[in-house]
Amino acid sequence: MRITCPNCGERDRREFYYQGDALALDRPSQDAGLSVWDDYLHNRGNPAGDTKDLWFHEAGCGAWLVVDRNTVTHAVHKAVLAEKVKR
Amino acid sequence: MGYSGFQVIKEGLFGQKGWKPVWRDPEPKAEYDAIIIGGGGHGLSTAFYLAKEHGMTNIAVLEKGYIGGGNIGRNTTIVRANYFLPGNSEFYSHSLKMWEGMEQDLNYNVMHSQRGLINLFHSDGQRDAFARRGNAMINQGDDAILLDREGVREYLPYLDFDNVRFPIYGGLYHPRGGSARHDAVAWGYARGADQRGVDIIQNCEVTGIDIEGGVVKGVQTTRGAIKAKKVGIVVAGRSGQVAAMAGMRLPIESHVLQAFVTEGLKPIIDHVVSFGMGHFYISQSDKGGLVFGGDIDFYTSYAARGNLPMKEHVMDAAMTLMPMIGKAKVLRSWGGIMDMTPDGSPIIDKTPTEGLFIDCGWCYGGFKAVPASGFSFAHLMATGNHFEAAAQFRLDRFRSGVGLMDEEGTGSQHNLH
Numbered sequence: 366m367r368i369t370c371p372n373c374g375e376r377d378r379r380e381f382y383y384q385g386d387a388l389a390l391d392r393p394s395q396d397a398g399l400s401v402w403d404d405y406l407h408n409r410g411n412p413a414g415d416t417k418d419l420w421f422h423e424a425g426c427g428a429w430l431v432v433d434r435n436t437v438t439h440a441v442h443k444a445v446l447a448e449k450v451k452r
Numbered sequence: 453m454g455y456s457g458f459q460v461i462k463e464g465l466f467g468q469k470g471w472k473p474v475w476r477d478p479e480p481k482a483e484y485d486a487i488i489i490g491g492g493g494h495g496l497s498t499a500f501y502l503a504k505e506h507g508m509t510n511i512a513v514l515e516k517g518y519i520g521g522g523n524i525g526r527n528t529t530i531v532r533a534n535y536f537l538p539g540n541s542e543f544y545s546h547s548l549k550m551w552e553g554m555e556q557d558l559n560y561n562v563m564h565s566q567r568g569l570i571n572l573f574h575s576d577g578q579r580d581a582f583a584r585r586g587n588a589m590i591n592q593g594d595d596a597i598l599l600d601r602e603g604v605r606e607y608l609p610y611l612d613f614d615n616v617r618f619p620i621y622g623g624l625y626h627p628r629g630g631s632a633r634h635d636a637v638a639w640g641y642a643r644g645a646d647q648r649g650v651d652i653i654q655n656c657e658v659t660g661i662d663i664e665g666g667v668v669k670g671v672q673t674t675r676g677a678i679k680a681k682k683v684g685i686v687v688a689g690r691s692g693q694v695a696a697m698a699g700m701r702l703p704i705e706s707h708v709l710q711a712f713v714t715e716g717l718k719p720i721i722d723h724v725v726s727f728g729m730g731h732f733y734i735s736q737s738d739k740g741g742l743v744f745g746g747d748i749d750f751y752t753s754y755a756a757r758g759n760l761p762m763k764e765h766v767m768d769a770a771m772t773l774m775p776m777i778g779k780a781k782v783l784r785s786w787g788g789i790m791d792m793t794p795d796g797s798p799i800i801d802k803t804p805t806e807g808l809f810i811d812c813g814w815c816y817g818g819f820k821a822v823p824a825s826g827f828s829f830a831h832l833m834a835t836g837n838h839f840e841a842a843a844q845f846r847l848d849r850f851r852s853g854v855g856l857m858d859e860e861g862t863g864s865q866h867n868l869h
Binding site for chain 2: 377378379384386399400403404407408412416434436437439
């Protein structure tokens, strides 16, 4: 698996640390309530197919990326800087 | 029909022509008392114990593929009870006891071999942690022996004891640990359930769960609608998709875990051995193949195949620990889809829908749990109460924060297990 980092180009998967579902970017407000926080922290759509997740280019530029990826085929469609996704 | 030594000899003399299929291939009925979604190890054992312990024989197991084609045929076959935390400890202890009686219970040879499990440690700190774990195992009534370096050398003389980076300090020996023939476990439970009247329906994928007014009514499948008052979801890596049919989001991510097998070799590795400084564990099958595995690839996947970096890590660890196997040829590698929970411990619980139950979250440790998981899930489905040894496996522990079982001590969070 190779990921094309917007800063560094196509790089080996080993350069990246996997954080998990990109819903981590949609952090609820502090007073959103227990069930919203529970859902945010623990529950996952866990799709079989296209997904968006967060990868950290640990051994490269140090950027956080939102990677568009397929969990069934392992195809990596696209990676964008998380700072651009998160306003 | 029971198996016997006499029958084996007779069939041997007459060309093995008298063996018959050991479970039927029935058409699904319109209605059952209970439906188990998923014909893996856990689903089949659930059906077996529903029939045997609770007299529920009008039930069906729905399997989208074939029996033995999922994770029950894709694991490294290790059976052990070396858990540490209350909740897990008593459950896996119960499970190991069930393994010890399984062959008599099923009248089926699952080749359960208690050859002993040795978890190696490579530092003083790790020795302390393993001593503590061993004490927890003994407190639970199971067996654990802390071996020093010379003690390990007696059992495993072939290891690289003086490896410069990871010298071996000793090991935690669990004599009742071992392995079993994984397919035979599925076949044995399928046969046992079938003999008690359970319909095992293969090539039958569940496509929807019918719920009316918060009560489960049945399922939609590729072979038609089937009604049932009770439905159990036991689908491992596919838990997220099946739960979504009932409008649920689970605290589960599906990851890929790889395993490997070499060509058949003469007997050389007599135990189950795990490396303490990298992800590598190994045993030798009765056919002679070295069966070994590592950690998950650490990204969500349904591909049932892994990537090269984890393969490289596993091979590195193998060569560090036991350089003698370096010339063995790896025949196959494969991946299983693991249902990972935030704290690394499983879930056996009711769902918010009445009559709908779920058994999932076995992470990378489901094989050893097959008998006790089925037993506990059957108990829950039949009586509505949790079986005592599995009572901590609650679905809501993440929401409440009470009763988390973070066996590795890394934190209760996705991507840490």
